[in-house]
Amino acid sequence: xxLAPKAGPFISYRAKMLGSVGTQSSFLNADEGPSLFLGSGLxxxxxxxxxxxxxxxxxxxxxxxNNEYALINQVPSAIAANNIAASQSPGAGAITLVSASGAxxxxxxxxxxxxxxxxxxxxxxxxxxxxxxxxxxLRFGDPINGSICFWDPTKAISRxxxxxxxxxxxxxxxxxxxxxxxxxxxxxxxxxGNVAAVTTTKAFKxxxxxxxxxxxxxxxxxxxSDVIGFPMRSDFFGDLAMVYNxxxxxxxxxxxxxxxxxxxTATTGDVRGTMLVGTGGIGTPTNGTIRLQLxxxxxxxxxxxxxxxxxxxxxxxxxxQNNGT
Numbered sequence: 001x002x003l004a005p006k007a008g009p010f011i012s013y014r015a016k017m018l019g020s021v022g023t024q025s026s027f028l029n030a031d032e033g034p035s036l037f038l039g040s041g042l043x044x045x046x047x048x049x050x051x052x053x054x055x056x057x058x059x060x061x062x063x064x065x066n067n068e069y070a071l072i073n074q075v076p077s078a079i080a081a082n083n084i085a086a087s088q089s090p091g092a093g094a095i096t097l098v099s100a101s102g103a104x105x106x107x108x109x110x111x112x113x114x115x116x117x118x119x120x121x122x123x124x125x126x127x128x129x130x131x132x133x134x135x136x137x138l139r140f141g142d143p144i145n146g147s148i149c150f151w152d153p154t155k156a157i158s159r160x161x162x163x164x165x166x167x168x169x170x171x172x173x174x175x176x177x178x179x180x181x182x183x184x185x186x187x188x189x190x191x192x193g194n195v196a197a198v199t200t201t202k203a204f205k206x207x208x209x210x211x212x213x214x215x216x217x218x219x220x221x222x223x224x225s226d227v228i229g230f231p232m233r234s235d236f237f238g239d240l241a242m243v244y245n246x247x248x249x250x251x252x253x254x255x256x257x258x259x260x261x262x263x264x265t266a267t268t269g270d271v272r273g274t275m276l277v278g279t280g281g282i283g284t285p286t287n288g289t290i291r292l293q294l295x296x297x298x299x300x301x302x303x304x305x306x307x308x309x310x311x312x313x314x315x316x317x318x319x320x321q322n323n324g325t
Contacts, residue, residue: 005051033140033148039303041065065300068241071231072294073153076286077104077132077224079278081164081197084129084207085222092172095210095222097127104224104288106130111206114183120208129207131224132157135181151231156181157292158203160227160274161188163210167217168194174212175266176222181205181231186317189266192216201256201269203229226278226286232296233258233314234273241295244277245284254281260310264318271314 012035041063044050049062077083083103085095101107108122109130122128135156137149158181163174169192177187180203188200192212210222234240235257242249254276259269277292278285302311310316 005053030142030145031140031148032142033146034150036148038305039065039067065303067303068295068297069232070153070293070295071151072156072228072292074132074155074157075289075291076157076159076226076228076277078288079224079226079286080104081162081223082221083223084161085210085220087166087219087221089216089219090212091215092213093211095212095220097129097207097210097222099124099127104132106134109134109206111179111183113179113185115185120179122208127208129178131159131205131207135183135205151181156231158205158229158231160200160203160225160229160270161207161210162197162199162223162225163190163192164197164221164223165193165195165216166219169212169216169220170194172212172214172216174198174210176200176202176204176207177209177211178204179206179208180229180317182313184317186264187266192220199225199227201259201274203227203270203272203274205229226281227274227276228292229270229274230258230272230294230296232272232298232312233302233310234296235299235302239297239299240275241297242275243291243293244282245290249282251282258314260315262310262315264315266318268318271317 014032044062044064051061080103083098083105085097088096090096098105099107107127107129109128110119110121111128113120120128133155136152138152139146140148161176172192173189174192175187175189179185186202188202190198190200192198237252237255256269256274258271258273261268264271275281284290298312301308305311
């Protein structure tokens with residue numbers, strides 16, 4: 001499809017409703033809702049750079065990008081060291097995950113795996129835990145036939161995972177397996193701590209398993225950290241606008257840019273970047289009452305998906321879970 005210029009201005013309006021609200025016959029336009037664009041911009045009005053009707057094919061038209069996207073508007077649950085796995089002393093293999101919802105964790109959720117389309121159903125035998133509520137679309141238009149969906153900023157929190165060792169586990173590796181907020185599988189492998197906590201560099205929305213390579217020295221717990229993942233790739237702190245605890249975040253302390261090592265592996269960093277909101281970062285640990293609001297303006301080059309396919313969301317997550325579990 002070629003350039004299709006139209007003389008504005010444009011008005012997007014709501015079609016007349018039919019019947020009672022909430023029924024299949026309520027909408028003349030089943031897809032009624034906000035319009036979706038791959039970015040928008042301000043047309044340069046100077047005659048040397050602007051659009052002219054009838055201009056020759058391939059003649060450049062210039063503009064300035066206008067983009068800021070609301071990605072997170074949610075109250076993270078309180079940080080917890082054991083809300084993913086309670087204290088235990090397992091031998092090598094899998095760590096037993098919690099079996100009941102609570103403390104920011106929802107057990108036995110069902111998601112659609114993004115890379116294969118397969119439905120992943122959490123069960124007691126094959127757990128699937130959601131962190132800070134399951135991601136779900138915010139749908140507009142006809143509730144039955146409408147197709148316009150937005151990623152819901154009130155469910156967009158993903159977090160790095162912390163593993164707390166009661167003894168010296170520095171000689172064994174732990175691997176966290178799960179999915180990001182879009183349903184792409186990922187894993188993170190890291191060495192254990194010596195009577196200390198270690199934290200993954202990747203942020204998870206869903207946890208399917210935590211394994212380790214040897215018996216723990218004493219006890220181990222697994223929980224959520226205060227490292228929050230970005231829903232969209234962030235290369236520079238200046239591209240972000242954040243409000244936390246009703247205060248604009250102005251210092252970059254705790255900010256980690258997207259890691260674009262390709263391919264991503266279980267030991268590389270988060271493909272979209274993270275922010276530490278607790279001690280050592282913004283400074284106030286999550287407690288279940290503080291709201292985080294995050295806005296991102298992607299660099300112009302990242303929006304050109306014809307030349308930078310990984311620009312908006314980073315390189316493909318590592319697919320360690322290629323067996324569909």
